[in-house]
Amino acid sequence: MKKERHAKIIEIMQRQNVITIKELSELLNCTEMTVRRNLDELQEMNFVKRERGYAVLLQSAKDTDYYIEIGEHQQEKHAIATVAMQYIHPLQNICMDSGTTIQQLIMMLPKNMSLSVITPSLMAALTLSNHTDIQILIPGGLMHHSNRSILISDPEWISQYQADIAFLSCRSFRVPGGAFEHSQTLTTTKRALASIAKKKILLLDYSKWNVNSLCNSLKLSDLDIIITDNKAPLELVTKAAQCGIEILLVNPADNSVQEHFNEQQI
Incomplete structure (x- = not known):
């Protein structure tokens, strides 16, 4: 479940490199606390950078057509x-x-x-x-x-x-x-x-x-x-x-x- 949510967050952020915690919680249909916890885990893996109230996607493989x-x-x-x-x-x-x-x-x-x-x-x-x-x-x-x-x-x-x-x-x-x-x-x-x-x-x-x-x-x-x-x-x-x-x-x-x-x- 956690891995699936991590993947979904990355998928969303590939379309929108900077996103607020509130936007993510609405898109994922979960609490802002859950989003923050998942973003902290992704930050430890060097996928995103947490800022106050929002997150930024770090270097990632391109998902192109x-x-x-x-x-x-x-x-x-x-x-x-x-x-x-x-x-x-x-x-x-x-x-x-x-x-x-x-x-x-x-x-x-x-x-x-x-x-x-x-x-x-x-x-x-x-x-x-x-x-x-x-x-x-x-x-x-x-x-x-x-x-x-x-x-x-x-x-x-x-x-x-x-x-x-x-x-x-x-x-x-x-x-x-x-x-x-x-x-x-x-x-x-x-x-x-x-x-x-x-x-x-x-x-x-x-x-x-x-x-x-x-x-x-x-x-x-x-x-x-x-x-x-x-x-x-x-x-x-x-x-x-x-x-x-x-x-x-x-x-x-x-x-x-x-x-x-x-x-x-x-």
């Missing part, structure tokens, strides 16, 4: 997706999460490659609709409008399937916490995709590192590989690598792997 985000950091996303392609081979079963970097990867898939793809992304499904050699499975659930994806309504349903790889996205990434999302509803789909995959690969550009987002979707230990670009903070990349995670640092200038931590055989 798909069509805005697809135009951001394009060179980095393209380079990350180019390197991620080396993990895809014919006849694999692959989970493709929603996310604009993963959409770049989707657009690189050859039309004549036989694959089975499980994806909640409506944009991915639309892109692959003319790839007749790719079998597409879209899980049932509610639509998440801003990122054009399906929120899986029954996570147990997906357990009947198995995947070789899950390509996963996140709203923000912190060490040692792992991958984070804005709301609890988004975490369920990502965990469901990861749960059936032998290998979990997180794709993220430098802008996702070390920004605040409230709900942990995947722990660092849940991941096998992280592919990011060379603008990612090296200190945090090194810390993540020290936890045993394989990390590929990509150079967007030529789509090459600039540094490879804990390299494993593909």
